[in-house]
Amino acid sequence: MAAPDLVDIILHKAARSLEVRFADDQVFQLPAEYLRVHSPSAEVQGHGPGPGVLVAGKQDVGITALAPIGHYALQITFSDGHDSGLFSFDYLYRLGTQHDTLWQTYLDRLAKAGPLRQP
Template identity: 60%
Template structure:
């Protein structure tokens, strides 16, 4: 795992909002991102989700309503959430959280399009 980019803003606060299923991350550049648990789950940086190379991603389906049941720090560079579906292998570095926070709208639209193209659903079976 590469170290942090020296230009990456660092989080000043991380809050789990269990009622609204939002992970709120505030960074030291003033950015605040509200990341839905489902969004974090479908964009997990784990090999299980992302594969081992471009084009090997596994489309995550049925993740609507997923929750975060726990979250642990990983050194001083990341957090590792445990999701209610048992997924716990994604390590979310500060630069990854910042990147997906900045691009949240575009990434979410891309995910919804991939679901539609696959004839799949966000709704759990």
């Protein structure tokens, strides 16, 4: 199922977050760290089935640039230089609606593996 239309994007550099607003009146504040560790890039998602790569040490990452890709996605450049993977509007909506579950799963994986959120 496709997400509602994306109607606004606001980058909050000082807060290191991206605010996205959708036509169904949903508004999500997506922290840069959350976006970085859930990047849709093959580098993070992996090249096959499974949970993907566990990205650690990104607590202080910020967003340095946003580039629209047509009318369907954003390319996000992070302060650590990562800029691959396109964040489709559908994916941003999923990251917003499933934030609590996805974030807790990430924290659980991180705790089990031992790496830290701090750089």
